[in-house]
Amino acid sequence: MTPPFNTPPAHPHPTTVNIRTLRAVVFTTDHRVIGIQYLVLALISVVIGTLLSLLMRIHLVWPNWPLPLHGPILPEDYLALVTIHGTIMLFFVLTTAPQSGFGNLILPAQIGARTMAFPALNAASFWLTAAALVVLLGSTFVPGGAAISGWTAYPPLSAITSAGPGQALGMDLWLTSIALFAIASTASSINTLTTIIRNRCTGMTWERLPLTVWGWFTAALLSIIAFSVLLAAILLLLCDRHAGTSFFLPNGDLVNGILHKGGNGSPLLWLHLFWFFGHPEVYIAILPGMGLTSMLLANFSHRRVFTYRTMIATTLLIGFLGILLWGHHMFVAGLNPFASSAFSISTMAIALPAAAKVLSWLATTWRSRPSYKTPMLFALGFVSLFITGGLTGPILAQPILDEYLHNTFFVVAHFHLIMAMAGVFGLYAATYYWFPLLTATRNHPGRLLSEPLGHLHFWCTLLGAYAVFLPMHLTGLAGEPRHYAQLTGIPGPGGSLSPAGALLSHTLPLNQFITYAAIFLATAQLVFLFNLTHSLRKGKFASSNPWRATTLEWHPTMNPFTLLTASDTPEMSVHRAPCHYQSNKSEVSFLPQWEPIPLAQDEIEDATDTKPE
Amino acid sequence: MICSRLTSACLPSLWIDRAAIHSPWLLPADASAHGPALDHHLLLNLWVALALLTLAHLILLIGLFARRHSEPTRLWRIEYLPLTVLALLFASLTLKAERLWAASRYTGASPTALQVEVTGVQFAWYFRYPGPDATFGITRPSLVAPGEGNPLGLDPSDPHSADDQVTSQLVLPANREVDLRLRAQDVIHGFSIPEMRLKQNAVPGQTIHLHFTPTTPGTYAILCTQLCGLGHYRMNATLLILPPNQFATWLAAKQKAAP
Ligand SMILES: [Cu+2]
Numbered sequence A: 001m002t003p004p005f006n007t008p009p010a011h012p013h014p015t016t017v018n019i020r021t022l023r024a025v026v027f028t029t030d031h032r033v034i035g036i037q038y039l040v041l042a043l044i045s046v047v048i049g050t051l052l053s054l055l056m057r058i059h060l061v062w063p064n065w066p067l068p069l070h071g072p073i074l075p076e077d078y079l080a081l082v083t084i085h086g087t088i089m090l091f092f093v094l095t096t097a098p099q100s101g102f103g104n105l106i107l108p109a110q111i112g113a114r115t116m117a118f119p120a121l122n123a124a125s126f127w128l129t130a131a132a133l134v135v136l137l138g139s140t141f142v143p144g145g146a147a148i149s150g151w152t153a154y155p156p157l158s159a160i161t162s163a164g165p166g167q168a169l170g171m172d173l174w175l176t177s178i179a180l181f182a183i184a185s186t187a188s189s190i191n192t193l194t195t196i197i198r199n200r201c202t203g204m205t206w207e208r209l210p211l212t213v214w215g216w217f218t219a220a221l222l223s224i225i226a227f228s229v230l231l232a233a234i235l236l237l238l239c240d241r242h243a244g245t246s247f248f249l250p251n252g253d254l255v256n257g258i259l260h261k262g263g264n265g266s267p268l269l270w271l272h273l274f275w276f277f278g279h280p281e282v283y284i285a286i287l288p289g290m291g292l293t294s295m296l297l298a299n300f301s302h303r304r305v306f307t308y309r310t311m312i313a314t315t316l317l318i319g320f321l322g323i324l325l326w327g328h329h330m331f332v333a334g335l336n337p338f339a340s341s342a343f344s345i346s347t348m349a350i351a352l353p354a355a356a357k358v359l360s361w362l363a364t365t366w367r368s369r370p371s372y373k374t375p376m377l378f379a380l381g382f383v384s385l386f387i388t389g390g391l392t393g394p395i396l397a398q399p400i401l402d403e404y405l406h407n408t409f410f411v412v413a414h415f416h417l418i419m420a421m422a423g424v425f426g427l428y429a430a431t432y433y434w435f436p437l438l439t440a441t442r443n444h445p446g447r448l449l450s451e452p453l454g455h456l457h458f459w460c461t462l463l464g465a466y467a468v469f470l471p472m473h474l475t476g477l478a479g480e481p482r483h484y485a486q487l488t489g490i491p492g493p494g495g496s497l498s499p500a501g502a503l504l505s506h507t508l509p510l511n512q513f514i515t516y517a518a519i520f521l522a523t524a525q526l527v528f529l530f531n532l533t534h535s536l537r538k539g540k541f542a543s544s545n546p547w548r549a550t551t552l553e554w555h556p557t558m559n560p561f562t563l564l565t566a567s568d569t570p571e572m573s574v575h576r577a578p579c580h581y582q583s584n585k586s587e588v589s590f591l592p593q594w595e596p597i598p599l600a601q602d603e604i605e606d607a608t609d610t611k612p613e
Numbered sequence B: 001m002i003c004s005r006l007t008s009a010c011l012p013s014l015w016i017d018r019a020a021i022h023s024p025w026l027l028p029a030d031a032s033a034h035g036p037a038l039d040h041h042l043l044l045n046l047w048v049a050l051a052l053l054t055l056a057h058l059i060l061l062i063g064l065f066a067r068r069h070s071e072p073t074r075l076w077r078i079e080y081l082p083l084t085v086l087a088l089l090f091a092s093l094t095l096k097a098e099r100l101w102a103a104s105r106y107t108g109a110s111p112t113a114l115q116v117e118v119t120g121v122q123f124a125w126y127f128r129y130p131g132p133d134a135t136f137g138i139t140r141p142s143l144v145a146p147g148e149g150n151p152l153g154l155d156p157s158d159p160h161s162a163d164d165q166v167t168s169q170l171v172l173p174a175n176r177e178v179d180l181r182l183r184a185q186d187v188i189h190g191f192s193i194p195e196m197r198l199k200q201n202a203v204p205g206q207t208i209h210l211h212f213t214p215t216t217p218g219t220y221a222i223l224c225t226q227l228c229g230l231g232h233y234r235m236n237a238t239l240l241i242l243p244p245n246q247f248a249t250w251l252a253a254k255q256k257a258a259p
C-alpha cells in the first residue's frame, strides 16, 4: 500500500553543473532545504555565542589574561561580549533553530502538508535572518565598537550616540540587525500560522495535532504580537537617535556634557515596549521544546501523552499569560508599586499551567520502563532543567524578593537554566530524534547519530549545565550583580579597596569553579560536533520509522529529504491523535496516525485522558 | 520592630551571622529594619523551591526505575490535587510577599524622616542633604559643572540652595528612617545597597522616593546594578551608618565647613 522507502524519482535531474546546484540551494523555496539553512545558521551562531561566553567567564576570574590578537579585555569589550552573546543566543539560536529550523523541516510533514503556505516568503525570511546575523557580526568591527548596552538596550544610554563606546554606529547596526530579524520572524510566523491553519491533511483535526505543532502554533502567535511591538519600538528609538524626536528622552537629560533639550519622553516607555516583546520572546524560545518533550516522553515510554487536551490548553494558556506579565522585569525600574503587585500576580499565575505540564510529563513516564535512546535522555534532561530553572521563577515574581535579587547572578542562573539550557536540550533532543529526516537524500535513507557518543554527550552536558548554573544562584544571593566587567580590585571613591570591592571579591572562588565548569561544558559539545560530522557521512542507516513514532513526519513517503513530485505522494489522511501505544506483558505495539486499521483499544481513543495510557 | 526581631530569632543563626560576609555561600549581613523579614521570606521561598525540586526529581527517578505498570490512575489524584496544592502554596507565598512589598513601598516615608537626595551620574553617586532650611535648592542641567565643584547644577540664585550639602559618601544615622529622593542625570542607573536589601533604578526625568531604616552602624557598599556604560562596574559608593549622636556631629561639622 505505501510505496517502499525512497522510491527513486522517475526522471532524475541531470547531475553535474555546480552552478545550478548552488543556485538551487541558495535560492531554494523548498521548506526542507530552508530548514537546514536555518539550522546551519543557528549552528554557526551557537558556536560564536559559546566562544563569547567563555571569554566572559575567563575574563571574570583571570582579568589580566590578554585575548590573542586583541590584548587585555577592556570594560567596553566585556560589555560588547555580553551584548553580542545575549543577542546571538536568544535570537539566532533559541528563536531561529526550534521555530524556523525544525519548524520548516518537520512541521509541514507533521500535519500532512506538502509545503509551507508561502514558499517564497519563507526563503525571503531566511535571507533576511541571515542578513540580520551579518549586520550583527559586522557591528563588532565598526569604529566606536559594538553595542554595549546589553540585549535590552535601555535608553538614554542607547538613544544618545555620545553616551559612550558602542552607542554610535555599533548601536545603529545592532538596532538594524534586530529590526531585520523582527521582520523576518514576523513573516516566518505568518507562514507557520497559515500553514497550520490551511494545509492540514484530511482527518488532522485540532485535537489530533501533535503537541509540537501546538508549540509552534503558539510560538508563532506570540512572535507576531511581540516582534511587531519590538519593531515599532526600534523605529521610535532610531527616530530619537537621528530624527530629533524624544520618545524615550526626558527634557534636560545631560549625557557626557551634552544637554538634550526637547520633548518630554520617558525611558520607561522603552522598558514597557521592550519587555512586552522580551518576555513572550522567552516563551517563543521554549514552547516548541515543551511540545517536543511531551511527544518524545510518550514515544519512548510507549504511552499516550497524559492529559493530551489539557496539554493543548496549557500551551495556549502559557502563551496568553506570557503576554500579560512583562512588568515583572520592571519591579525596581520606576514602576508604580501597585502595578508591580498586578504583574506579580499574573506572573505567579503562569506557574500553574507550567506545573500542569510538569505533572503530565511525570505521569507519562511514571512506571513506564522507557527505552533510553539519546532523544529520550535529552527530553528527560529538558524536564529536569525546566523544573530546576522554573522553580526560581516564582521567587523572582515577588517584588519584595526581586528588590534584592534583580540584576544579580541569581536571575542569570534562573533564565539560563530554564530558557538557555532547557531550550538547548530541546534542540539536542530534536537533532538526535529527527537526524534521519535531516540526512535522507534521494540516493540513500537517513542516518542515525551514534548512540554511545550521544549518551556521553548527554551526561557531560547535563552535569556541565548544573555545574555552571547552580552555583550562580549562590553568587547572586551573595550580591554579585550582572554586567560587571570586573569583580576584584574595584577601586572605591577614595582609591582604596571599597566596601563594594570587598563585597564583590568574596564570590571569586565560586566564580573560578563556574568558569572551570563552563570550559568543561563547552568542551563536551565537541563530542556532539564530532558525532554530527562523523554520522553525517558514516552514520548507521535508519529504517523508515526508527523510533516507532506515530506522527506523520515518519510516514514512509514523508521520509525522503528531497522534494517529491506530487504524483509520488499519495494523499495522506489521519485517523487518530498521536502517541497511541498498547502494551501487554511482553510486547508493545504502536498505531501511527496514518494507519487506518483500528485496534480494539482504539475505540476509546479520547476517553483515555483519565489514565496515563 | 518587635516583629522583625521575632523573625530574625527564628532564622538559622548562620543566615544572619555577620561572618557570613566572608563566605561566598550566603547573603551578606543585613543592617536594615525591613531586611530580616525579607530574608526570612526569601529563605522560606528557597526552601520551598528546594523541596519541590527534590520531590519532582524523586518522582521522576522512581517512575523511571520502577517496574512497568499500566493500571489506570485517577486523574484527580495526580493532576487536580497537586495543582490545587501548588496553587494554594504559591498564593500564600504571593500574599505574604505582597504584604511585605506594601509595607515598604505602598506608602511613603514618615514626614519626620531624614531627607537625602541621591543622584546617579556616569559613573558616580552624589548625595545631597537639604541643610538647616530642610529644603532642596533648585538644580539645572545647564549649570552642571563637576570641575567647578557643582556636579548637580545647583542654582546659586535659589536661596534654598546655599545651605545644601553635596557629598560623595552617604552618611546616615542608625535607627532613623531615611527618605531618599532618587534621580539620574544622564542614563538609567541602579541604586543598590545589598546589606540594606535595597534596590531601585534611578531614571532620568523621574524622581523616585525610597525609604528605609538602617539599624547597624558600619560601612556598606552602594553599587550600580543597571548597566549604564563602560564604567558600570566601578560605579560604587560607600554608605556609612553612624550612631545618632556621631551623625549629628558629622552633619554640624559638614555645615560649618560650608562656605
Ligand atoms: Cu550606573
Ligand SMILES: [Cu+2]
Binding pocket: B189, B190, B224, B225, B226, B227, B228, B229, B231, B232, B233, B235
Ligand atoms: Cu551601572
